[in-house]
Amino acid sequence: MNFQNIIDVVSTQLATFGLKILGAIAVWIVGRWLIGLAVRGISAAMTRQHVDPTLLRYIGNIVSVALNIVLVVAILGYFGLETTSFAALVAAMGIAIGAAWAGLLANFAAGAFLVVLRPFKVGDYVKVGGIEGTVMEVGLFASAINTPDNVLTIVGNNKIFGDTIQNYSTNPYRRVERTAQLNHAVDVNDAISRLKAALVQIPNVVAEPTPTVEVLDFTPMGPVLAVRPFCHTNHYWQVYFDTNKAIRDTCGAAGYPVPEQHFHVRQG
Structure with missing residues (x-):
């Protein structure tokens, strides 16, 4: 075989291999586009059936991964690689990766339970x-x-x-926990009555159950009231901050003295 024949053979092989590379790239691009189209179609179909968004995204991820694996196997088969051997290799790799990435597989299994148990x-x-x-x-x-x-x-x-x-979204309402420190000189019943009236005026506080105001504890400065309105979780922080304002404004409007801690020093 002379040098020209070698060049011809090499050129033919390179041209054939180049065409296969271009074909593989085309298959990859078209395959990825079809996978995206399939995932979007499945998602649209399940959306029309009012499937839960959590389950919808989970299934979409699984379908996308599975189809991408099929695409890779198809491209390898196009290059003449024995796909059955590849499948055995993937299985062996799966065992090895499973042993090394036990935590990752645990996350996968936990994700499946989260979708099922919801x-x-x-x-x-x-x-x-x-x-x-x-x-x-x-x-x-x-x-x-x-x-x-x-x-x-x-x-x-x-x-x-x-x-x-x-x-926090399962139940129709949740309780907002706040406290009000009073001075020893303040009439507790009067403070409770005023605060209850103020709480029902706060936007998004639910009517049932009614807000509660009770004596929670005692400190050296005076009694401490538990101030507890109820609201939907979407309005929690708005009610939380408005309750703080209501406590301050109510005590100020009533002219309650500022809570102070007093000490008596006796000399023997």
Whole structure:
């Protein structure tokens, strides 16, 4: 074989390989577009059936991952790689990765339980894994929580499922906890009556159950009142701050003396 024949063979092989590369790129681009189209179609169909947003996103993620794996296997088959061997390799890699990434798989399993048991859904205000905020997404391995100070926080699903879950959106109302420190000279019954009247005037305080004001404790400065209006969780902080203002304005308008701690010093 002379040098020209070698060049011809190499050129032919490179041209064939180049065409395969271009074909693989085309398959990848078209495949990704079709996967996106399929995921959007499935999501639209489930949305029309009023499927819960949490389950909708979870299924969308699973379908996307599965179709991308199929696409990669198809491209490898296009290059002549034995896909059955590849499947065995993927299975072996899965075992190895499963042993190394036990925590990641635990997050995946916990995510499945969160979707099935549904202790919360997208849009709920919760406290999970030590993080409090609004649920933005329940993903395959982690959930996205938007905190009240507008920080997007990602929490592993296993941490959520293995810890206490508090869902503030489940019940129709929640109690706002505030206290009012009084002076010893203040008539407690008068203060309770005034504060109850002020609480019902606060916007978004529910009528039932009615706000409660009771003697909670005693300090060296005087009695401490528990001031407790009720509201929907969406209005919690507005009612919280308005209750503080109501306590200050009510005590000021009544002319109550400022709570003070007095000491008597005796010399023997």
